[in-house]
Amino acid sequence: MCTTCGCGNREMSHEEMHRRGIAHGHEIAVEQDILSENNRVARQNRNRWNLAGCMAVNMVSSPGSGKTTLLERTIEMLGDKGFRRIAVIEGDQQTENDAGRIRRLGIPAIQINTHNGCHLDARMVASAFDELQIKDSLLFIENVGNLVCPAMFDLGESLRVVLLSVTEGDDKPLKYPYMFAGADICVINKIDLLPYVDSDLSRLKENARKVNGQLRFFALSSTRGTGLDEWCDYLLNVLAGKEER
Ligand SMILES: Nc1nc2c(ncn2[C@@H]2O[C@H](COP(=O)(O)OP(=O)(O)OP(=O)(O)O)[C@@H](O)[C@H]2O)c(=O)[nH]1
Ligand SMILES: [Mg+2]
Numbered sequence: 001m002c003t004t005c006g007c008g009n010r011e012m013s014h015e016e017m018h019r020r021g022i023a024h025g026h027e028i029a030v031e032q033d034i035l036s037e038n039n040r041v042a043r044q045n046r047n048r049w050n051l052a053g054c055m056a057v058n059m060v061s062s063p064g065s066g067k068t069t070l071l072e073r074t075i076e077m078l079g080d081k082g083f084r085r086i087a088v089i090e091g092d093q094q095t096e097n098d099a100g101r102i103r104r105l106g107i108p109a110i111q112i113n114t115h116n117g118c119h120l121d122a123r124m125v126a127s128a129f130d131e132l133q134i135k136d137s138l139l140f141i142e143n144v145g146n147l148v149c150p151a152m153f154d155l156g157e158s159l160r161v162v163l164l165s166v167t168e169g170d171d172k173p174l175k176y177p178y179m180f181a182g183a184d185i186c187v188i189n190k191i192d193l194l195p196y197v198d199s200d201l202s203r204l205k206e207n208a209r210k211v212n213g214q215l216r217f218f219a220l221s222s223t224r225g226t227g228l229d230e231w232c233d234y235l236l237n238v239l240a241g242k243e244e245r
Contacts, residue, residue, distance in 0.1 A: 004175075038153055041122035045129070045156025053136040054129075055239060058155050060179060061163035063145030066189040068098045069222040070163065071140055075105050077232045078138075083239075085137040089128045091120040091144045097143060119149040122156055138239060151178040154214055159238070159245050165190040167197050170204035177211040184245055185216050187231070192221040 049056055059067045068090075075086055088109040090098040099111035110128040112120060120143050129139070141157065143150040162183035164172055167190055173180040180186065186208050190203065201219060208215050218234070220227030237243035 003182060009098075017163055035152060038122050041126060042154035042156040043197035045122055045126050046158075049129070049139070049158075052134070054134060054139045055137075055159070056125075056139040056141060056155065056157040057161055057235075058141045058143060058150075059161050059163060060143045060147075060183070061145060061149045062147040065145070065163045065165040065168060066222045067142045067145070067163055068101055070187065070189060070220075071142060072101060072105060073222050073225065073228055074140075074232060074235070075102070075107055078235070079105075081232060081236065083138070083236060085134075087132050087134045087137050087139050089120075089125055089132070089139065089141045091124070091142060093117070094146060108134070114144055117144070118146050119144050119153050120155060121153050125155050138235070139191040147172070147176040147179050151172060151176075151182050155223045159184050161185040161187055163187045163189050164204070164208075166194050166199040166201070168199075170199045170201075170207060171212055173204070178208075180208050180211045180215065183208070183212065183215060185218065188217060188219040189222055191219050191226060192224045 006088045009170070021168055027124060045056075060070070061067055071088060078084070078086065086107050088099070088102045088107060090102065090109055091114060092111070092114070093114050095113070096111045099109040102109035110131050112124050112128055114120065114124070120141065132139075141155055143155075160183045162179050162185070164186065166188065172185075187203075188204060191201070193203065205217055208217075218227055218231045220231060234243065238245050
């Protein structure tokens, strides 16, 4: 049970909660209130971003799978391809590190620190968007590194991208299904490390398809650049309306 966001295990039975000594009933009502309020603000975000001509991409993954590295390389490659209208909202419990990495590339970035919170919510990104004052842009939102709670919080994004690095193991889609079930795209990162780990790329995809048959995959190495071209062309095509998301 996550006590900071109230995102409890919905599938745990009443008896199981008693057996584990987990308080319940009131918590479930609070969780439903939190999520429906979040969904309301997420709908507002979606409308506002559409009106401003912004497309938001919510990047979710466990800590360290390479979200910021992928963003850095993506920003550089999109710039080489002539697209520079990009802004980033960064979510971490502490530090300005990731926003600093993005700003060094000349791209506006707002850092949100969630302190004891384990995910971004729609209200947090709404005020960061106000601060950015952007229009006609690609807005990347890097969520807090966590393969569980961010799955439950719609931010108003057009595209949700789940990253999984090969070092995390090919069984992760089965163990953390909600994150994969709610995503549009699965980026498999750090494929340069495949020779050194037991992860199997086709087994990973097969496991991810078991929880979400609609997922689209990009396998890449953010540090070596393998697969980045295809990923960036996909983003540009979605922006241009040439490709379904
Ligand atoms: N070998 C290899 N290392 C990578 C790759 N992508 C990222 N890394 C490394 O993985 C580590 C974590 O990368 P970050 O980009 O900071 O990961 P993150 O997901 O943003 O981490 P949090 O924001 O803390 O959740 C760094 O040491 C990166 O250099 C990759 O494709 N291959
Ligand atoms: Mg990061």
